[in-house]
Amino acid sequence: MANNSVKVFLDKQEYGKDRVRLLKVHRDSKVHRVDDMTIRCLLSGAAFTTSYTEASNKAVVATDSIKNTCYVLAKSSKNVDTIELYGSELGNHFLNTYNWVENAHVTIIRHRWARMNIDGKPHTHSFWRDGEETRQTDIWVKRGPNGQRTVEIKSAITGLLVLKTTGSSFEDFVRDEYTTLAEAKDRILSTCVDSTWEFNVTNVQTSALMSTLSQIPFNQIYDSVREVTCKVFAEDESASVQATLYKMAAQSIENWKWLHRVSYALPNRHFFAVDLSYFRGTKNLAENADVYQPLSDPSGLICATVTRAPNTTARL
């Protein structure tokens, strides 16, 4: 009889600590600063195979030790206020310390703490949460040839909720037997912005990795992408979410030589004018609309990635 017993193999693996919460307070001046983050740190490599297939923990760095390392490096690092640098330092630490770790995948979510204004003045040590928007980064640190390192970084804004009350239309779309939506010359536009931009540093000597990464102005780029997103959203006479998205992404690529690809995922949060004609013929549609029903579900979802064409240069 043929042996048809099922054979399997370990196809993919990574492990580590998730949801490590960390707050660093900078008290180097009278005006304190805080970095509040949630960290995921995952390790992988062929050496970990036997932990899955043969119940051997010989290569396993305990996830508890991975968590401890996040705190130890946050104490000594000068880079905690730049999540891309602190995350790269953390990932690189695991490759330097355990020579069987082939890849470290670090994800950091930075939570917002805006400085309080008290009596019209920025307070030195009090903060408030000004919205659920977060800044994030996903970092992959890998071994390259001859002790080199390759780092891929995907940075992001998530959950930036915006709304405008005019300067947005949606017309001239397909009309057929499935269409009920009226053309809109002037509508409310609202979305919750997710935007991602990428950096790659390939085959750098390990000793030069952090100084190479330090040349990238990660914080300025983040501030700028956020500002461009808001400015284009506010000022564009939007023909559609698609057209506005493209302008946002293109502008950041034109601004920064470091950016080659920028992606957005923009839900179109619908606000429909309420038909009040049933009540004494009240006019509340089209140009008479000022009472709307925000629709929590469903929303449109518009996603696109814009990439720099070869041999074209940016402003900065």
Ligand SMILES: O=c1[nH]c(=O)c2[nH]c(=O)[nH]c2[nH]1
């Ligand atoms: O900006 C928009 N793009 C669409 O593709 C679309 N589809 C829709 O129903 N409303 C909108 N709005």
